Amino acid sequence: MKNVSTAFKNELYKGNRNYIKSARIILSDSTIINIDNSDFWNNGIKVENAVSSNGSFDIGAVIIGQLTLTLNNIEEKFSDYDFTNAKIDNVKVGLKLPDNTIESLTYGVYTVNETSYNGSIITITAYDNMYKFDKTYSKSNLTYPATLNEIVRDACSVCDVTLQTVNFDNDDFVVNEKPADEAITFRNVLQWVAQIACKYCTIDEYGRLVLSWYDMNVLENIQHLDGGRFSPWTNENTVSGGTFSPWTAGNIYDSGTFEELRGYHHLYSWNTLSLTTDDVVITGVRVTEEIEGEDGKENVSYQSGTDGYVLAIEGNKLIQGTASTVAGYLGVKINGMRFRPFSGSTLSNPTIEPGDAAILTDRKGNIYNTIITTNTFQPGNFQTISCEAKSPARNSASRYSQATQAYVDARKEIQKEKTDREQAIEELTNRINNSSGTFTTIETQPDGSNIYYLHNKPQLADSDIIWKMTAEAWGVSTDGGKTWNAGVTVDGDTIVRILTAVGINADWINAGSLSFDRCNGGTLILGGANNQNGSLKILNRFSELIGKWDNEGIMIDGGVISMTGDNDTKLELEGARLKSYKNDILAGFINPNELKGHPDMIGLSFNLETTGTYMSWSKRFESSQNYESIILYSDKESENVVADTVNFYRSVSMHGNEIHDSYIYDLKVRNSLSIPNNVQCDVYSDMDFHNFTIKNIKFENIVGINGVAPYSGKFEIENYINPHNTTTVIVRNGLITYVGKS
Numbered sequence: 001m002k003n004v005s006t007a008f009k010n011e012l013y014k015g016n017r018n019y020i021k022s023a024r025i026i027l028s029d030s031t032i033i034n035i036d037n038s039d040f041w042n043n044g045i046k047v048e049n050a051v052s053s054n055g056s057f058d059i060g061a062v063i064i065g066q067l068t069l070t071l072n073n074i075e076e077k078f079s080d081y082d083f084t085n086a087k088i089d090n091v092k093v094g095l096k097l098p099d100n101t102i103e104s105l106t107y108g109v110y111t112v113n114e115t116s117y118n119g120s121i122i123t124i125t126a127y128d129n130m131y132k133f134d135k136t137y138s139k140s141n142l143t144y145p146a147t148l149n150e151i152v153r154d155a156c157s158v159c160d161v162t163l164q165t166v167n168f169d170n171d172d173f174v175v176n177e178k179p180a181d182e183a184i185t186f187r188n189v190l191q192w193v194a195q196i197a198c199k200y201c202t203i204d205e206y207g208r209l210v211l212s213w214y215d216m217n218v219l220e221n222i223q224h225l226d227g228g229r230f231s232p233w234t235n236e237n238t239v240s241g242g243t244f245s246p247w248t249a250g251n252i253y254d255s256g257t258f259e260e261l262r263g264y265h266h267l268y269s270w271n272t273l274s275l276t277t278d279d280v281v282i283t284g285v286r287v288t289e290e291i292e293g294e295d296g297k298e299n300v301s302y303q304s305g306t307d308g309y310v311l312a313i314e315g316n317k318l319i320q321g322t323a324s325t326v327a328g329y330l331g332v333k334i335n336g337m338r339f340r341p342f343s344g345s346t347l348s349n350p351t352i353e354p355g356d357a358a359i360l361t362d363r364k365g366n367i368y369n370t371i372i373t374t375n376t377f378q379p380g381n382f383q384t385i386s387c388e389a390k391s392p393a394r395n396s397a398s399r400y401s402q403a404t405q406a407y408v409d410a411r412k413e414i415q416k417e418k419t420d421r422e423q424a425i426e427e428l429t430n431r432i433n434n435s436s437g438t439f440t441t442i443e444t445q446p447d448g449s450n451i452y453y454l455h456n457k458p459q460l461a462d463s464d465i466i467w468k469m470t471a472e473a474w475g476v477s478t479d480g481g482k483t484w485n486a487g488v489t490v491d492g493d494t495i496v497r498i499l500t501a502v503g504i505n506a507d508w509i510n511a512g513s514l515s516f517d518r519c520n521g522g523t524l525i526l527g528g529a530n531n532q533n534g535s536l537k538i539l540n541r542f543s544e545l546i547g548k549w550d551n552e553g554i555m556i557d558g559g560v561i562s563m564t565g566d567n568d569t570k571l572e573l574e575g576a577r578l579k580s581y582k583n584d585i586l587a588g589f590i591n592p593n594e595l596k597g598h599p600d601m602i603g604l605s606f607n608l609e610t611t612g613t614y615m616s617w618s619k620r621f622e623s624s625q626n627y628e629s630i631i632l633y634s635d636k637e638s639e640n641v642v643a644d645t646v647n648f649y650r651s652v653s654m655h656g657n658e659i660h661d662s663y664i665y666d667l668k669v670r671n672s673l674s675i676p677n678n679v680q681c682d683v684y685s686d687m688d689f690h691n692f693t694i695k696n697i698k699f700e701n702i703v704g705i706n707g708v709a710p711y712s713g714k715f716e717i718e719n720y721i722n723p724h725n726t727t728t729v730i731v732r733n734g735l736i737t738y739v740g741k742s
Contacts (some may be wrong), residue, residue: 001265002105002351007097009351016095017348019379020102021045023069024090025124027081041072041121043380045093047107049128050388051200051354057280057389059311059330060195062187065128065203067091067110073122075298079148088126089207093350093379109207128203130160134186137179140186143520144178147171148193150520151318155186156209164208166502170197170329179317190632192318196326198333199435200355214371218263218357219339227440264357265349265372271382273344273362273407276391282337283308285330289316289323304331340368350377424500438467441643527551559636608633616642702733710734 025033049065094104110126142154149171156163198212284305302324346694376384441453455463477485538547561573570581577591588608595601614634618627637643719725730738
């Protein structure tokens, strides 16, 4: 609601619609054209703006406001001007008051979008600064994760729009990843921010971005006394204020104070009025987000509240695994919100803005509480306003009132924790409202100039609080002027005790102790020179040290250090465990360990996870761009890989060391094979020497030769010359072991 004086309201009430209109047009070549009442054709100015789309009640609307100027060009006054991309500001609509002063309302800053000319009339269509956000979001260099506040400030910076709402509800909500779609614009992102924060976005009269919401306190506390009709009279439509004697507090009807009437409009002078048959009562909020499922992307929804009149949020790319949280937050903010949808045209009222609360009175005297979501104001014509929302189901207001009343009651009980700035503002307000006035002393200097003093006692000499202003500085003292604890010099140097501000832009800040919620920037330098060794410490919410980085090293207590690399690889250090990932699949890890059953035996363990397939020791040779495996273990068979086996792709030298309890398949000996003395060698397979010679060999317990059992025994051989001479031959296991002499 635009703020005006009581005198202005009285003029409207008396039917004064003799508006005084003006505007300023700044052409692209910096030429300035001042427009007044005489330059407008007919009604001349039309302002259109909204905080919700046609036919629906939106959370997070970001709608471009439009200005239409109709100029009288019969005398060719404006024919030589090129209005392309011209800027229009100082759009004012005012009334002349009884004291002959003119009170005006300002209607924003606009940029010309289109101009038409029919030979007599020039029609200029212009957009407010919201159009500047129709720029691709790829131009943003904001680093994510980022808060909603940072996202909005970045959007305003890139799109050259001043941000008026520097803090807003839920502005510390963190978004992890930047939306990457090339089709996304900054206005899309602002809409998503506004949805999460339960806001709508508008551009104010100075061209600044404003994030706001309907004043729920006003909307839910609008009271009006309805005594019904005198005929027919029914007890349901009676209100008893009790008797004047005796007076009892229980029979008092209190409809608030006149101050509270400033929070909403009372509209009753209708040209046309159309109302739905029932109030809308918002019973729930449903938030749907897109997630990766087993079969690709799928939607999952979370609802806060009950079925009935449910508002839906879909396709918000800043909601990344947080749909449940957002739904819960929005439910607390708006569930139970009640209003009557309508559309109509009424006597023009320049104080009406989209987002205002209102009481409507129809021609039968029926009263409805509502909000205004769209507004078209044209001085000299009826003003078109509406509350856009889909019609509720019949009797939904009564059917869901109990289910949503808890949300309404909870909102009334919520006491927002004050920030330091809010507390400072409250303290300033209290001191301004409750403090006494000051006395003035003017000290004339020899050159005729004056030094001004404001002080808290009638005499300057008796005062302890003194405000002093000279040509080069002003300052304030609380000890009678002995010292000045705050002030500003003509050069802009400022001295204060505690500086409380929404934002500070500075090239450098020199501070002993600096506290902040979030710190963004390019370079952070700690220590050096007189600051000596820098130190970065991180505490948890219990003020316990969980991280430290100084000249002695880096200490991390708990948590995970994650590092991403090329080709979808990732390395995590979790305690003493170093985990390795590929495509978000854990391959394995390295960690210190103890041998099972032997806690005194400490070592280093290389572990292949069940999700990993192989582990390899490899080398890249100069002749190849790839790494070649030297040793490899795999649980799957592949080319040149035997499954569940340690595969060696180079020679193994044992350097005289032993191999125990091993099976060797396909043994090939390059030089010689030696079996030491007194070492038993058991062979359980056939041996083929391929006609090679075996030397110096001793056989025992031969069980067969060519499949025939060997002979063991002694026999005599006769001499064929002298048969009486014989030779004894002894055979053991088929081998001749002794031959005697004949």
